[in-house]
Amino acid sequence: MPVMNMVQAINATLHEEMARDDRVVVFGQDVAVNGGVFRATEGLYDRFGGERVVDTPLAEAAIVGAGVGLGVAGMVPVAEIQFLGFAYQAFHQIVGQMARLRYRSSGRLTVPIVVRAPFGGGVRTPELHSDSIEAQLANCPGLKIAMPSSAADAKGLLAAAIRDPDPVLFLEPLRGYRAIRDQVPEGEHLVPFGEARTVRGGDDVVIVAWSYMVEIARRASVELEQEGIAARVLDLRTIVPLDTGAIREAVEACGRAVVVQEAPETAGFASEVIATINDEAFYSLEAPVARVSGWDVPYPVGLLEDYHVPNVERVVAAVRRALQ
Amino acid sequence: MAMTETQDRIAPRSDLSGTELQDLLRRMIAARTFSSRCFSLQRQGRIGTMAPIDGAEALVVGAAAALDPARDWVLPQYRELHGLLRFGEEVLETTIRYLRGDPAGGHFPAPIRIWPPQIALAAQIPQAVGLAWGMKLRREEGVVLTFFGDGATSEGDFYEGGNFAGVLRAPVVLLCNNNAWAISTPVRLQTAAESFAAKAAAFGIPGELVDGRDVLAVRDAVARARERAVAGDGPTLIEARAYRLGPHTTADDPSRYVPPGELEAARQRDPIDLFRRELEAAGVWNAGLEEEAKRDADARFDRALAAAEAVAIEPDSLFEHVYASPTARMERQRRQLLDGLGDRGAGGEERR
Numbered sequence: 001m002p003v004m005n006m007v008q009a010i011n012a013t014l015h016e017e018m019a020r021d022d023r024v025v026v027f028g029q030d031v032a033v034n035g036g037v038f039r040a041t042e043g044l045y046d047r048f049g050g051e052r053v054v055d056t057p058l059a060e061a062a063i064v065g066a067g068v069g070l071g072v073a074g075m076v077p078v079a080e081i082q083f084l085g086f087a088y089q090a091f092h093q094i095v096g097q098m099a100r101l102r103y104r105s106s107g108r109l110t111v112p113i114v115v116r117a118p119f120g121g122g123v124r125t126p127e128l129h130s131d132s133i134e135a136q137l138a139n140c141p142g143l144k145i146a147m148p149s150s151a152a153d154a155k156g157l158l159a160a161a162i163r164d165p166d167p168v169l170f171l172e173p174l175r176g177y178r179a180i181r182d183q184v185p186e187g188e189h190l191v192p193f194g195e196a197r198t199v200r201g202g203d204d205v206v207i208v209a210w211s212y213m214v215e216i217a218r219r220a221s222v223e224l225e226q227e228g229i230a231a232r233v234l235d236l237r238t239i240v241p242l243d244t245g246a247i248r249e250a251v252e253a254c255g256r257a258v259v260v261q262e263a264p265e266t267a268g269f270a271s272e273v274i275a276t277i278n279d280e281a282f283y284s285l286e287a288p289v290a291r292v293s294g295w296d297v298p299y300p301v302g303l304l305e306d307y308h309v310p311n312v313e314r315v316v317a318a319v320r321r322a323l324q
Numbered sequence: 325m326a327m328t329e330t331q332d333r334i335a336p337r338s339d340l341s342g343t344e345l346q347d348l349l350r351r352m353i354a355a356r357t358f359s360s361r362c363f364s365l366q367r368q369g370r371i372g373t374m375a376p377i378d379g380a381e382a383l384v385v386g387a388a389a390a391l392d393p394a395r396d397w398v399l400p401q402y403r404e405l406h407g408l409l410r411f412g413e414e415v416l417e418t419t420i421r422y423l424r425g426d427p428a429g430g431h432f433p434a435p436i437r438i439w440p441p442q443i444a445l446a447a448q449i450p451q452a453v454g455l456a457w458g459m460k461l462r463r464e465e466g467v468v469l470t471f472f473g474d475g476a477t478s479e480g481d482f483y484e485g486g487n488f489a490g491v492l493r494a495p496v497v498l499l500c501n502n503n504a505w506a507i508s509t510p511v512r513l514q515t516a517a518e519s520f521a522a523k524a525a526a527f528g529i530p531g532e533l534v535d536g537r538d539v540l541a542v543r544d545a546v547a548r549a550r551e552r553a554v555a556g557d558g559p560t561l562i563e564a565r566a567y568r569l570g571p572h573t574t575a576d577d578p579s580r581y582v583p584p585g586e587l588e589a590a591r592q593r594d595p596i597d598l599f600r601r602e603l604e605a606a607g608v609w610n611a612g613l614e615e616e617a618k619r620d621a622d623a624r625f626d627r628a629l630a631a632a633e634a635v636a637i638e639p640d641s642l643f644e645h646v647y648a649s650p651t652a653r654m655e656r657q658r659r660q661l662l663d664g665l666g667d668r669g670a671g672g673e674e675r676r
Contacts, residue, residue: 025461051461057491062484065450066457066492069468073458093481097447104440106431107645141646165648194651241651 001183006176009151009184010040010116013158014078018048021076024162027054028063028080037082038118038177060090064115068098071111076162084119084171085128085299098167099142114161114168120212120262121309122175124302130174131299132263134210137169138240138272144168144193145240149214151182153237156191164193173212180215194241198250202230205319206250208273209260210236213310217260220315231319239269244276251281256322258290260310265293290318338540342608348389348539349603350617352381352596355407357621358416361629362406362423366574370633371423375403379537379569380501382595384408386542387469387499387564390550393437395466397455399448402441403501404471412436416624420632427641437466445476449485449498456489456496456553467553469497469546475506477520486561490527495553497546498561501536503568504590508581521563529559536564537595569594639665 004012018024026044028036032055035042045053056063060081067077081087087094094115102110121130138145146161146168148154154172161168173180199214200221207217214235221231234250236243251257257277259270270291277289292310300308338345359377366374377384384407391398393411400408405419414433422429422441430440442448452470459466476482477500489496500520504511517523524531530552534545542564549560567590571578578587603609643650643658650658 054492057484057487059484059488061481062450062453062488065447065481065485066454066488069451069454069456070458070461071454072451073455073464074462075458077454092444092447093450096444097451102647103645104430105645106428108431108434109439110648144647242653244652 004151004184005178006151006154006180007038007040009154013155017162023076025052025075026078027056029058029082031080060086061093064090064093067113068111071113072109077113079115081117083129084117085131095140099140111167112165114170116170118172118174120173121305135269146238147171147211149211149235152184155184156189160190176212193238194243196243196246197235199233199235202232203253204230205256205322206232206234206254207258208234213260219312247276248280251277252284255286258318258322260292264296266296287322290322292318349599351385353617354621355381358406358625361625373573373575374423375573376570377406379567382539383536383542383564386539387546389543390546397437397468399439399452399470400441401471411438417628417631446479446481449481452496453485453489453494456494457492467495467550471499474502474511486527489559490529493558496559497549500563502563502565505568507572524561531561533563536566539599
């Protein structure tokens with residue numbers, strides 16, 4: 001199996017899916033001739049032409065809104081929002097429109113769209129480029145949300161997203177585009193939604209995470225192993241749908257849990273995971289569930305971001321708390 | 325009473341036959357009748373808030389008359405549905421179901437090419453552009469027409485959507501129903517531009533100002549726009565100027581803000597009266613036909629209402645059509661809902 005970084009895996013998957021299904025249309029800002037500002041769409045324009053790979057005006061709401069119409073017309077839209085923080089300017093089209101057209105029309109009008117967007121900190125971007133807003137989107141029924149943490153999963157989840165009949169937000173960790181590298185299966189590779197993945201085994205404690213925080217959790221787990229602590233790492237892969245069963249099994253096996261998210265603490269998706277543990281596995285718990293997150297501040301400027309984004313030290317400390 | 329097809333004395337204003345002209349007037353009368361009947365139902369507590377069509381009949385019926393219901397799509401705002409029965413008689417029952425709060429009220433049955441009413445102003449504009457873009461990519465013949473009001477032109481979606489339409493040369497007709505009021509906000513507080521049609525210049529597309537009280541003028545303008553779109557020449561923005569002959573919705577009281585006398589003056593140019601007088605003068609309309617048109621509209625409304633009110637609502641239909649298939653979590657929630665309802669569940673059937 002070839003080793004790829006995450007952006008290469010995404011690019012390869014877009015090539016394969018566009019070749020497989022001629023209804024797939026890729027569009028957004030700078031995605032065609034330039035191949036995307038991170039090169040996620042490189043080569044698509046030359047290979048599939050200007051009708052299927054389209055540079056649009058700089059207008060996030062219209063990118064999503066037009067994608068809704070394109071989907072109803074029978075195409076398979078794959079839109080790119082250049083940074084997830086810019087999706088605030090499309091929020092009404094995502095949450096108020098795209099997510100609920102199937103519901104509003106009782107199944108008559110459906111939108112098999114994928115909206116791709118990079119997000120997350122650690123790369124010293126300008127303002128609004130790093131926001132982790134998955135919990136705001138997870139609170140909107142009608143959306144599915146995939147957040148891969150490996151190149152292999154980026155391929156499998158993106159292919160599944162493109163073939164999914166419903167709107168999918170495909171959120172890509174900016175920091176992982178080149179930093180995450182792993183073996184990616186060749187040819188058809190689909191990762192079904194709602195199936196979490198055990199990244200590292202262990203039965204002293206489970207660290208639940210998604211997207212780039214899985215990598216932080218994995219490193220913490222390696223470090224904890226030196227101290228004789230076996231920390232299991234569970235990658236949710238999709239937060240909607242949520243693999244409740246995998247969370248229950250992991251907590252039942254370990255009795256202790258830590259949840260890690262990059263977003264601010266209050267009303268983040270970690271809260272939902274902890275509520276799920278409460279519902280599903282409360283009597284298996286030997287200690288309160290610990291949470292590691294960003295602080296309740298707007299995403300900070302570059303010189304402050306290392307104090308904000310959860311790191312290995314904070315996760316290790318939370319695991320020690322959970323083990324007391 | 326029946327007129328012959330050859331009796332067409334309003335030429336050269338129109339090349340339509342007498343029968344076609346009568347059909348337009350009948351549809352306008354029916355639209356107002358349906359809308360007024362719904363207004364009464366709201367007062368009786370049988371449906372929710374609704375936006376009457378009064379004053380917009382000519383522009384809705386005229387636009388629909390220029391479209392091909394087998395090929396073209398309409399994305400309405402929320403004031404037009406009673407005038408869109410050219411797309412299928414079931415439009416009426418579906419509209420009543422929508423206003424009742426029936427989940428199927430947003431599902432215009434195939435092959436009717438109408439989207440559900442849009443409450444978020446202008447949100448349908450980029451969607452209409454995307455649909456038209458997709459039809460173009462699929463080499464389909466049709467066009468998309470979307471309705472919106474003067475107030476909606478202040479939304480970002482109007483500008484983003486109009487701009488997209490121009491760049492993509494999407495086969496779309498953007499039809500602005502300028503009825504002078506956005507609830508209580510008059511047009512002079514909505515824009516400093518001399519017209520809404522003038523905004524087409526910013527999109528690089530043709531803009532046309534048309535008398536929205538004149539069904540034939542609107543029909544012609546939309547037909548020209550459609551022809552351009554089908555020929556691959558892209559979108560058109562049409563501003564149809566009319567006047568809202570009553571409240572914004574059943575929940576509005578225009579006497580609080582419309583200057584005294586303005587509504588009465590506008591009623592002197594009621595689009596239905598204008599067209600009726602024209603057809604009467606041409607000898608293609610009379611009191612008997614008027615009576616028949618109203619009776620027919622009432623009978624159709626009665627039938628649609630009876631069908632709409634006969635529908636039983638299943639409580640757990642709450643969970644249908646969120647996704648193609650519900651998540652495991654939603655299935656658990658559905659069981660919780662039905663358990664909580666106990667024997668009060670749909671059909672009186674005991675459920676656990």
